[in-house]
Amino acid sequence: MTIDVDKVREDFPILDRTVRDQRRLVYLDSAATSQKPIEVLEAEAEYYRTCNAAVHRGAHQLAEEATDAYESARARLAAFVGATPDQLVFTKNATESLNLAAYAFTNSSVPHGQGDADPRFVVGPGDTIVVTQMEHHANLVPWQEVCARTGATLRWLGVDDDGRLELDDLDRVIDETTRVVSVVHQSNILGTLNPVRLLMDRAHEVGAIGIVDACQSVPHQHVDVHELGADLMAWSGHKMLGPTGIGMLWGRPDVLEGMPPFITGGSMIETVFMDHSTFAAPPKRFEAGTPMVAQAVGAAAGAAYLERLGMDDVAEHEHQLTGYALERLRAMPGVRIIGPSDNHERGSAISFVVDGIHAHDVGQFLDDRGVAVRVGHHCAWPTCRRFGVPATTRMSSYIYNDTADIDVALDAIRAAQDFFGA
Amino acid sequence: MNVESMYQEIILDHYRNPRGRGLIEAPEGESHQVNPTCGDEVTVQVAMDREGHLHLGYEGQGCSISQASASVMAELAEGFDLATAEAARAAFMEMMRSKGDAEPDEDILGDAVAFVGVAKYPARIKCALLPWMALQDALVKSGAMKEGEK
Numbered sequence: 001m002t003i004d005v006d007k008v009r010e011d012f013p014i015l016d017r018t019v020r021d022q023r024r025l026v027y028l029d030s031a032a033t034s035q036k037p038i039e040v041l042e043a044e045a046e047y048y049r050t051c052n053a054a055v056h057r058g059a060h061q062l063a064e065e066a067t068d069a070y071e072s073a074r075a076r077l078a079a080f081v082g083a084t085p086d087q088l089v090f091t092k093n094a095t096e097s098l099n100l101a102a103y104a105f106t107n108s109s110v111p112h113g114q115g116d117a118d119p120r121f122v123v124g125p126g127d128t129i130v131v132t133q134m135e136h137h138a139n140l141v142p143w144q145e146v147c148a149r150t151g152a153t154l155r156w157l158g159v160d161d162d163g164r165l166e167l168d169d170l171d172r173v174i175d176e177t178t179r180v181v182s183v184v185h186q187s188n189i190l191g192t193l194n195p196v197r198l199l200m201d202r203a204h205e206v207g208a209i210g211i212v213d214a215c216q217s218v219p220h221q222h223v224d225v226h227e228l229g230a231d232l233m234a235w236s237g238h239k240m241l242g243p244t245g246i247g248m249l250w251g252r253p254d255v256l257e258g259m260p261p262f263i264t265g266g267s268m269i270e271t272v273f274m275d276h277s278t279f280a281a282p283p284k285r286f287e288a289g290t291p292m293v294a295q296a297v298g299a300a301a302g303a304a305y306l307e308r309l310g311m312d313d314v315a316e317h318e319h320q321l322t323g324y325a326l327e328r329l330r331a332m333p334g335v336r337i338i339g340p341s342d343n344h345e346r347g348s349a350i351s352f353v354v355d356g357i358h359a360h361d362v363g364q365f366l367d368d369r370g371v372a373v374r375v376g377h378h379c380a381w382p383t384c385r386r387f388g389v390p391a392t393t394r395m396s397s398y399i400y401n402d403t404a405d406i407d408v409a410l411d412a413i414r415a416a417q418d419f420f421g422a
Numbered sequence: 423m424n425v426e427s428m429y430q431e432i433i434l435d436h437y438r439n440p441r442g443r444g445l446i447e448a449p450e451g452e453s454h455q456v457n458p459t460c461g462d463e464v465t466v467q468v469a470m471d472r473e474g475h476l477h478l479g480y481e482g483q484g485c486s487i488s489q490a491s492a493s494v495m496a497e498l499a500e501g502f503d504l505a506t507a508e509a510a511r512a513a514f515m516e517m518m519r520s521k522g523d524a525e526p527d528e529d530i531l532g533d534a535v536a537f538v539g540v541a542k543y544p545a546r547i548k549c550a551l552l553p554w555m556a557l558q559d560a561l562v563k564s565g566a567m568k569e570g571e572k
């Protein structure tokens with residue numbers, strides 16, 4: 001193994017606790033949220049203990065130190081994806097990042113909106129917005145809303161039986177009418193890793209803005225925004241060892257520059273008069289109100305932890321575990337994997353259904369044996385419908401999991417099958 | 423308490439062999455309830471006969487708890503008068519709020535007492551309640567029960 005899991009586990013105090021009658025906690029729900037190493041908890045606490053103050057204002061030393069902590073966190077998280085700090089906007093989570101992007105279109109398109117709206121963000125009847133059939137609701141519902149308000153039409157790339165994007169009609173789905181292509185890099189429900197570069201290049205060919213939901217890729221593999229070729233990219237801190245309450249939106253400088261603000265108020269202005277205001281340059285334009293300083297500091301500590309492990313080793317470790325799990329799940333009678341069943345261009349989130357047993361009941365058996373997994377539609381209800389299943393059970397591994405964890409999960413699935421006679 | 427004891431034999435039996443499943447001919451009220459976190463669905467239909475007795479139809483799909491609960495409820499409440507049905511519903515709700523410590527009254531709840539263990543698992547309470555919520559809503563829609571009586 002490329003990662004010393006026993007050593008990593010020592011850094012995650014929560015993994016020492018037991019659940020349900022003294023069972024060892026087997027945490028296989030990192031696609032929902034990852035656990036946090038002591039370093040992250042300490043970084044956040046240290047910030048509050050030593051330099052807590054309002055950032056970007058206040059003429060005192062604490063305010064300077066707090067500002068420095070916040071901006072250093074921005075620099076670290078930007079560098080983590082190969083970007084510079086001026087290109088990174090802090091939000092509360094990826095959902096807000098994606099809404100920030102979507103509202104740039106709605107707000108640029110409303111009648112009597114900013115008269116000087118950047119035409120790249122003005123959409124209306126006849127225009128199309130393209131997503132995929134495997135989006136998390138966070139990258140689907142906001143675009144439905146843009147369409148509802150502007151008269152644009154939503155289109156999507158379908159998903160085949162193996163959980164891969166149908167790319168045959170790519171040039172028909174993304175065409176001259178397309179103004180936005182917003183796609184998930186790695187599906188949180190299927191595990192599929194999508195050919196984002198191809199989609200972004202096609203978006204740019206037709207003059208559309210390309211957006212990537214990187215929630216499930218940035219925590220798990222080396223991601224470089226320039227290699228991806230996107231204009232905007234969203235992800236969350238809490239899935240990459242960081243605290244809750246912090247999300248990121250990276251944007252190409254000229255793209256961010258063309259976007260109107262999303263939430264308005266303090267901190268995001270340049271000048272304010274009684275009847276109008278002008279706005280600060282990005283990223284500040286998109287950070288109204290008192291920001292999530294401690295959370296940003298915590299997220300940066302999480303990124304530092306991952307960098308020390310090495311993102312290529314993280315990816316290789318997960319690849320090995322995923323291969324181990326897929327091989328065994330494929331061999332289990334009555335188990336059907338929803339998503340790519342081979343370990344190629346996919347991540348560590350594995351969804352499956354068990355014949356004759358609803359996902360909720362499977363999850364209950366896993367829980368009884370200390371295994372934390374997610375059951376349900378995973379905020380990708382249309383994807384479940386595509387596969388004709390009401391819900392799936394999903395296990396997702398990370399740096400602190402090993403093959404023994406997978407074995408406990410597989411045993412619990414067998415126990416559920418025995419119990420329900422399925 | 424382990425998971426096997428939550429899945430009482432009665433629950434499994436109703437899950438595998440649902441009683442009286444299916445819709446009725448002339449429903450006076452109908453309610454479709456979904457559990458958006460896991461996709462459980464239950465539809466309950468009601469009609470009152472001239473003697474004031476309740477008749478139920480239902481269908482649904484989802485986990486063992488939601489579907490068994492629908493079957494148990496339909497079998498129990500069939501033929502009840504409104505007051506008895508309401509008493510059973512209130513008793514079931516109270517049992518589900520008990521965190522699993524209640525000693526439910528079998529005279530009121532019949533087989534539904536088997537769900538007491540489910541109350542220990544907050545994520546499953548909604549599953550067990552789903553058909554009862556549908557029953558209440560269907561009764562309100564049928565006009566048999568007023569909104570305020572919820």
Ligand SMILES: Cc1ncc(COP(=O)(O)O)c(C=O)c1O
Pocket residue numbers: 031032093094095096136138139184186187188213215216236238379
């Ligand atoms: C692919 C994907 N997109 C978006 C989100 C939303 O992230 P958050 O809930 O942190 O806003 C998630 C997390 O569940 C996700 O997995």
